[in-house]
Amino acid sequence: MISRRDFLQATVAASALYGASGVGNWARLAAQQALTQDDLLKFDTYGNVTLIHVTDIHAQMVPIYFREPEINIGVGDARGKPPHVTGEDFLRMFGIKPGTPEAYALTYVDFVSLAKAYGRMGGLDRVATVIKAIRADRPDALLLDGGDTWHGSYTCLKTNGQDMVNVMNALKPDAMTFHWEFTLGSERVREIVEGLPFPALGQNIFDKEWDEPSEDFADYEIFERGGAKIAVIGQAFPYMPIANPGWMFPEYSFGIRDERMQEMVDEVRAEGADLVVVLSHNGFDVDRRMASRVKGIDVILTGHTHDAVPEPVLVGETILIASGSNGKFVSRVDLDVRDGRMMGFRHKLIPVFSDVIEPDKEVAAAIEAERAPFRAELEEVLGETDSLLYRRGNFNGTWDDLICNALIEEREADIALSPGFRWGPSLLPGQKITREDLFNATSMTYPNAYRSEMTGEMLKVILEDVADNLFNPDPYYQQGGDMVRVGGMGYTIDVARPQGERLSDLTLLKTGEPIAPEKTYVVAGWASVREGTEGPAIWDVVENYIKRKGTVRIDPNQSVKVTGA
């Protein structure tokens, strides 16, 4: 008799992406010729249950370019493991040939060249086509949305998330959990949630005053599918009031609460669940740890850290599925659920090549209806970029370099700070920068660009604090974002040291002088979580800068030196 563990591992090996076309490096192959929709969707239906996972769409309704990170350091137990494997190492680990569509979708290697060859990714009308095709195979497939859905674009900001709610509802999700949604303000979140035609889940969303589970969100939902009972437990982003402005949702408390997650797993098992799925916005490393601490979870659909991992990661008997971001991928997980347990799975991370997958007409019309009233603002050209603009990476990205340059020049600052967000698609060299593009990188409900004075000592304390929120060896003590991006100041960081000892050689770039602890510097930044932060919206600051420059060019950023990785 084949043991469950052997079976899982056998199917892991067989679950790599389909459709490798074997093109060489620097390919100029038109995507249409290399790939077909049938290739992308090909899947031998398996077992009796299908899960479809999308997450971290960040309101990207239309196709975008999204460059995956070059630097994504894992510390502690996560060191050297997916998703902390990038570029050539990633291609080797998963047996992907350079220059192929998969290499383009999953890594930063040759990104600009391959982006020109293979085109944009995502688009919710294409995602709809993928979902409909899966439902054609398995009509009762569960569609689960990991959150960060109602945030991240001009139209989403202007409609308080309504555009995304309308378009997502057309996809008919079966459940959802949350993160950035709460930055719409708790009243708006409740208003939307009350009207959702599917459950809003989060076992870790608590009423702050009573320190009890919030009645506004369900802990879990049990579905009957393929003759099995499937429990889907929600796990919202645990560090909402720390990473985002708590004053916008003061009634709620979050946290990881893995003791309660264990209670929920035990509870749904007692109610007869044959399969336990956690729909999570923890981030990959927190989920990996949770899988090792909470017993009885079969599948964790991870979110938050935007990782696209082409094979499930096995922790004990739990599989972790990472489905990327921005509508770039849809995960399909087919499961054989029998006798109260998961006997095996088949998985595919489906890359949504927008030139290959036919848009679904109904959803395309729904997207158009949301965008039409804003067409003129969205399409206004602000300038052009000579450089590739992207955000992802532990320490910097050219989008944030641009924002920091704008903050320093427009706000007459010595030093600029831009938060380590992971959202924000990419622009290729030579592309026009439209208002839509700018909002894709800056859109939020607390955009004020502050200007304040800080001592060198305070700057060091802040950077040490943020660094520990990224590089604490225990992922439960990591708070959520990448490293704050710094303009005008360089530093050296040893990621392996404890808090207070990681940063050194802080240097003011304009003079080349060391940052003096007692000296005061003018610091400009944006997206403060503090209530009442004053200053112009960041998009106005950057728009003025881009218009003034006409064409922006970002020099390679060499101001952060990393050791200990």
Place this chain on the structure above:
Amino acid sequence: MELTRRNALMIGAGAFAATLLPAGAFASPEDTEKAIAEFTGGAEVGEGGIDLTTPEIAENGNTVPISVDAPGAVAIAVFANGNPEPKVCVFNFGPMAGSQSASTRIRLAGTQDVVAVAKMADGSFVKASNTVKVTIGGCGG
């Protein structure tokens, strides 16, 4: 419940607006050991039989929800080893108490270990300890 002292000092909750804490205002590890010894009368403290639940990262260092549960305890003391005064509170359980568990909110001056020590009915002591991180915040992905 006997609140010994509500410890002051805080970190500003705003992004990049940290309040630097004056050096030397905090208890040393010896102070915490001493405070625990006062509670236990110097008796040996074992592990197990006590659950301490705390957030990994405090949402607000000024009001951190904690709960303790030690079946069979007659008293549970809570200590915060990085506060100016490490002893936070003592819960006493009379013979009529339905359970030996309690929840409260405590103030933490910075990242530190929270320690709960239970005195059992037989006069023995057990403890549990968790690190609670207090962070400046902001920057969440």
